[in-house]
Amino acid sequence: xxxxxxxxxxxxxxxxxxxxxxxxxxxxxxxxxxxxxxxxxxxxxxxxxxxxxxxxxxxxxxxxxxxxxxxxxxxxxxxxxxxxxxxxxxxxxxxxxxxxxxxxxxxxxxxxxxxxxxxxxxxxxxxxxxxxxxxxxxxxxxxxxxxxxxxxxxxxxxxxxxxxxxxxxxxxxxxxxxxxxxxxxxxxxxxxxxxxxxxxxxxxxxxxxxxxxxxxxxxxxxxxxxxxxxxxxxxxxxxxxxxxxxxxxxxxxxxxxxxxxxxxxxxxxxxxxxxxxxxxxxxxxxxxxxxxxxxxxxxxxxxxxxxxxxxxxxxxxxxxxxxxxxxxxxxxxxxxxxxxxxxxxxxxxxxxxxxx
Ligand code: MRU
Numbered sequence: 001x002x003x004x005x006x007x008x009x010x011x012x013x014x015x016x017x018x019x020x021x022x023x024x025x026x027x028x029x030x031x032x033x034x035x036x037x038x039x040x041x042x043x044x045x046x047x048x049x050x051x052x053x054x055x056x057x058x059x060x061x062x063x064x065x066x067x068x069x070x071x072x073x074x075x076x077x078x079x080x081x082x083x084x085x086x087x088x089x090x091x092x093x094x095x096x097x098x099x100x101x102x103x104x105x106x107x108x109x110x111x112x113x114x115x116x117x118x119x120x121x122x123x124x125x126x127x128x129x130x131x132x133x134x135x136x137x138x139x140x141x142x143x144x145x146x147x148x149x150x151x152x153x154x155x156x157x158x159x160x161x162x163x164x165x166x167x168x169x170x171x172x173x174x175x176x177x178x179x180x181x182x183x184x185x186x187x188x189x190x191x192x193x194x195x196x197x198x199x200x201x202x203x204x205x206x207x208x209x210x211x212x213x214x215x216x217x218x219x220x221x222x223x224x225x226x227x228x229x230x231x232x233x234x235x236x237x238x239x240x241x242x243x244x245x246x247x248x249x250x251x252x253x254x255x256x257x258x259x260x261x262x263x264x265x266x267x268x269x270x271x272x273x274x275x276x277x278x279x280x281x282x283x284x285x286x287x288x289x290x291x292x293x294x295x296x297x298x299x300x301x302x303x304x305x306x307x308x309x310x311x312x313x314x315x316x317x318x319x320x321x322x323x324x325x326x327x328x329x330x331x332x333x334x335x336x337x338x339x340x341x342x343x344x345x346x347x348x349x350x351x352x353x354x355x356x
Contacts (some may be wrong), residue, residue, distance in 0.1 A: 004030055008168040008214065010050060011058045013130060018062045020050045023169055027210040038067030038086050045093040045100070048201070052170020053244045053280055054136050057099030060090045061129035064107035068122050079118045083111055095292040096253055096322045098245040098282045103132055136172035139277045140179045142336040147180030147275055148187060150332050150339050151238055157191035158184060158237045161227065164198045164255035165207035166242025166275065176242040176275040178211060180334065185217050192218040194236060198255055199224055200300040200319065224257045231268040239265045240334075243276035248349060250327030250342020251288025252276075256320055262329035271331040278335055283349070288324035296321045 012019040017036040024047065025031055033049055035041050041063030044050050050059045067086030073079050087104045094100060110128045114121045151158060160181055164170075167178030175182060184190040193212055198204035205221050212219035222230060230236055239261060245253040252258075252274050265272040285291065298317030302310040310317075327342035340348055 004214065007173060008211065009173045010052075010055050010169050011062065011133060011172065013062065013126075013133070018059070018066070020044055020059065021169065022049050023051055023207060024049055026169075027206055035062075036066065037070060038063050038089065041066055042089050042093050045090070051203075052165060052167075053097035053099040053242065054140070054171040054176070054277060055169065056094065056097050057103035057279060058129075058133045058136055058172050060093075060100050061103040061107055061132045063090045064104060065122070065125045065129045068111070068125050071118075074118045076118060076121075079121070080111060083108065094294055096244045096294045097280075099277075099279050102279045106132065133172050136277065136279075137174055139279075139336040140171050140174035140176055143176055143275050143277065143334055144174060144179030144181075144183035146336070146339055147240065147273065147334045148183055148189070150271075150273065150334065151180070151184060151189065152271060154237065156237075158189055159192050159194060159235055160184065160190060161194040161196070161230070161236045161239045161261070162208060163196045163204060163224075163239075163241045163258050163261055165203040165211070167208060167211040169207050169211060170242060175211075176277065176334075177240040177273075178208065180240050180273070180275050181212075181217065182215060185215065190217065192220060194227075194230060195219055195221050196224045196227060196257060196261065197221055198257060201321075203255065224260075227261055228264040228267075231264055231270055236265075236268075236270055238271045238273065240273045240275055243274050243280045243333075244322055245285075245288075245291050246274070246276060246281045246333065246345075247285040247288045247291065248281065248283060248346045249287050250330055250333060250340075250345045251291070252325045252327070252330060252333070253288060253291045253293070253322045254325065256323050259323040259325045259329075262325045266329050272325075272329060273332055273334055274325075274330055275334040278337060281335075281345075281349070288326070291322075291324055293323070294321040295319055 019032040167175035195204040195208040
């Protein structure tokens with residue numbers, strides 16, 4: 001494995017362009033891709049150079065700025081109409097993680113509300129993207145610490161299972177589910193992380209394992225089908241996962257395999273937590289049944305590296321990238337604003353008049 005020399009930040013503004021850690025090359029190579037235009041940012045999101053709901057949101061916000069920078073006109077109306085086209089091109093990249101749409105919406109709103117000259121609006125858009133980046137970092141640190149309030153109170157150090165990658169790489173730099181893990185590790189409450197490998201893209205095996213190694217956190221990688229066995233063997237004390245979109249009733253879309261993990265956790269009476277920022281809540285959705293589920297290239301299933309596992313002829317493949325875990329399987333949702341039973345989420349959002 002290659003190592004970074006500093007803290008892991010997957011999206012970095014370097015003064016003129018954006019540097020993205022190329023997550024398709026980890027853990028073999030720790031390299032950056034330089035992104036200078038909106039089209040390249042859209043491609044980087046689509047091809048998963050940058051991935052993970054909050055990180056996609058941050059990348060899209062910078063993509064909006066890069067797109068704004070490319071617009072030639074100084075007329076406000078023309079500028080806004082071309083910025084809408086930039087927004088559409090970024091929105092078309094991936095359908096499930098709502099942070100993408102949230103960040104683009106925030107950037108558009110900023111542009112519409114500003115009465116400055118077009119040049120000044122461009123500068124304000126850059127500031128807004130940087131703010132979204134910094135806010136996510138702080139938010140994840142809060143989520144991590146709030147997670148400590150609900151992790152099982154045990155004299156023994158905990159064994160926490162997670163799925164996919166919900167770490168620094170998937171956010172601005174601390175992680176949601178792995179943020180909770182990091183905070184537990186800092187407090188001496190963690191014995192080990194169990195990372196499901198996360199077929200087919202292997203974010204658990206490739207990214208979560210790599211991040212844990214960077215942090216010195218003991219990690220055991222298992223294949224996804226081993227989770228029930230590990231729970232039956234009393235190897236897991238709690239499950240903490242991230243989220244790509246949460247409906248207001250608490251139904252949660254996350255990486256494919258999360259739902260089955262929640263079912264087996266319930267069967268073994270193991271608490272199952274979702275850790276996510278408020279920007280992952282879709283305030284327009286009443287339930288998870290309306291969450292769009294991305295379907296990806298079947299080659300992700302039948303091909304591993306250069307090896308073809310199943311010759312394509314006469315075989316069909318189905319490759320949904322996410323599933324929806326029903327709210328009743330979730331013990332609590334850990335946000336920067338507090339920890340809520342899914343059944344409390346809607347009332348809480350209403351009471352606090354949280355509209356994101
Ligand atoms: O397809 P990916 O790698 O973008 O999916 C990522 C996940 O499902 C993560 O678990 C989720 O975005 C939470 S990120 C903090």
